[in-house]
Amino acid sequence: MSVPDSRVNHHEYGNGLRVVVSEKHVQPLVAVNLRFAVGSRHDAGRPGLAHLFEHLMFSGTTRMPRGTHLRLVQALGGDANATTSTDWTVYHHVVPAEALPVVLWLEADRLAGLADALDQTGLDAQRAVVREERLAVVDNQPYGDAVERISEALYPAGHPYRHVPISATADLMDASLDEARSFFTTCYAPDRAVLSVVGDVRAADVFAQVDAAFGWIPRPAPGSAGSTPWPVPRPGRGVVVAAPTVAPHGTLRLEARTRLAPRLVVGVPVPPVGGRDYELHRLIAILLGGGPNGRLRRRLCRDREILADVLVRPMAQMSGASLCVIELIPREGRSLDDVEKAYAEQMAEIADMGVTDEEFECAVGRYTAHRLARTDMIAGEADELSLAALAGCVPMSVEDVRTTTTRTIRDALRHWCGVDGQVLLRYTTVDE
């Protein structure tokens, strides 16, 4: 299997900023991915604060008034966006290669200057935006609260993964301007960030441009909140930090009401991102629900006609465990009890017998193509590189995947997909 034609270079600056550059000369474009080790796990009593800052970062600085960032990037022919997860917030741009210095300047400007520009009006405005987003993405979305309900059941009170990033609680609405400033200065610092640059650039030029844009920003003083080091990764096991572990609930069964069709959503704790075990579980997710030959799809949709469809998606988390969400959509006339029983039978069978060679080969083929396709895009490669640098891992290579055995898969499923530690969320239909 050949690999993409790119060269990857790493550098760490005096202020702690880590930079990864990959040259890829396909189109005259560059992808810039700035990943901060700031996620909803750092919300500290104000669920939704990290996600709020994802929005505030576009609300302007003293040097770049509100709205200027996006307008400027778009005038250059580029695009910008951001996402927040439990463990990180990512700001990404794709721009013409010559516009890289502008993006770097804008990122450095808001990293250094957002705290000074924060005001009550801007804070209130972005809180309103977040509340609207929450309504659109969670509250008004069919089954949109599934992950939130599962996380609440899976993690004990006070656990940083108990709430989802897109929270909009009264606590968040009550957060003061000082608290917001404090959060920013604590969490947004160069030594908590990884910058990846992929595209039609020369690595040496990029390092010089990053130095010019970010080099003047000081490393937070030792002992200050901003200098809190990101935990040292332990290769192959993800990042080890205090606290997060999965509550030993055993299997929990939750009931929820919906006016739509019934659905069973299963939350399964799987290994944290950053090592081979997580990649193995991405492969398992494909084995279960990817493509026509995924075990659950083939057996429960095609053969037994119990399900209309099945969706399996792993959600990466860095500490303790990630979460794999399995959505089982019953065929008309099939009850949730039928679905739950059939699902349990299948999982037990896999844990006992493993998967067939054919299923395994199909999953490996699909996984391989997915990985190659993702890194074919400069934005996809930039995202993978910054995640790999932050999580302290090198993603499992395609060769690694191919040398995985069906026995390894079976053992992993026995360990993680047994009856313990799962949450079964049953959406039952109520009449209007």
Added chain:
Amino acid sequence: MMAPTEPAPTVAGMPPFPRISVPARANWPDWSAYRVGTGVTLHLCALPGKAMAAFQLFVPLRAPSLASPAGLGALTLPSVLCASRYRDAYRFAGALERLGARVSAGAVADASFVTVTVPATELTAVASLIGEALREPALHPIDIDRVIGAAQATAEKVAGDPTSAAMRAFRGLWYRPGSVHHAPPSGDLESLATVDNAMVAAACQGTIGPASLRVVVAADDRTVDAREVWQRAVGGWATPAPSVCAPPPVLSAYLPGRVGVAVDGARRSVIVLGRVVTVASLREAVALEAAATALGGWYGSVLHAALRAEDRPAHGIDAGFTPRVGLDGEVVCEAYVSASVEPTGTAAAASALTDAMSQRARDGLDPADARRALTFLVRAQAVRLQTAGQIVREQARYLHLGHKSGFGRARLETLLSLSESEVSRAARMLHPGNSSMVIAYNPRAVPVGTLGIDSVAPSGEPWW
């Protein structure tokens, strides 16, 4: 390139704001065309170093025999390429999956297509499987039923969608009934309900053959000789399906006006304003595309600022442009802008849209808006040419519309050479007085009397 706002002076140590000039650029890859096997047209692009390869198979759908029932043509290639005489659908899909091939099917008014992305190292094996399905198709009733079922499921999803309803009505106005452009290319619930197994099998046998099939391939030429691969894959294929003729779009004798389409349960109203217009040259067509983009095609567009800024009625603004080849080489351009609005703001949005478009058509575009649209289009083109899959789709898209292989590059070069004044002039073609406005609305939420429309379609029914 200037910054929209001058940055304030920097703090100590901070570098000055970079003043750069960014000429828009994009690289359109080289394409070659060949005949392989027993006459299949192969369009080939070499992508050295790319780990993923891609190809698209398509057949033109402009044959009158495929125009009715709507959606029939779209079912042809997916029905053929889901199994072979030697492998049932399950085994066929499994074989493709093992090779890492990802298959997606689709249809536009002009073509039915199947696109495949695959690791370049596996292209030979995947092409061989596809060749097997073409030479020895199974066309098993169960498989065809599944393809019809999937199309019906998709049609069901868009049945209550105001955007689909508005676009369907828009095309219904501008293209003559009975032509392939008049009806939705993937059909709708009514038309698909009339499609049966035998009809699809007959359409496959009557339209898919070496003379009608086009294969568009992008692959690393150091890993695989794609021309040889396809020569072998379709060698000996001798289906006597004729070359599908490709008549040009047939325009109706429609007079511009404002019409409504009632969509029960729609949460948003959708307004489409535009026209189908024939232009004499590629340059004029590309200028019109840039004008539509400047007006509504991106986040910083004119209408975005006019209608979507705070306290304005529109949630979303968009623009569309499709250039089809006409009978004598002229370009038949479908160009429109659209707005998605709250039901209560429908009338206000329709008026604001009309006013904004009238003003730009009368006064022309601001040169800065025209320049930004040109920059945006070039950059967007670069973004859509990163992967083998994207490159194949971009090239195939213009081939579907009847253009020659070099159209994509010519369009890109034209974009780079157009002046702001040419784009501004082209905006005049989109004057509301020459256009039609379609308003898709929820009759329970929007008082129809407020919309000033000339005719109303009953809910769920074609109104013409």
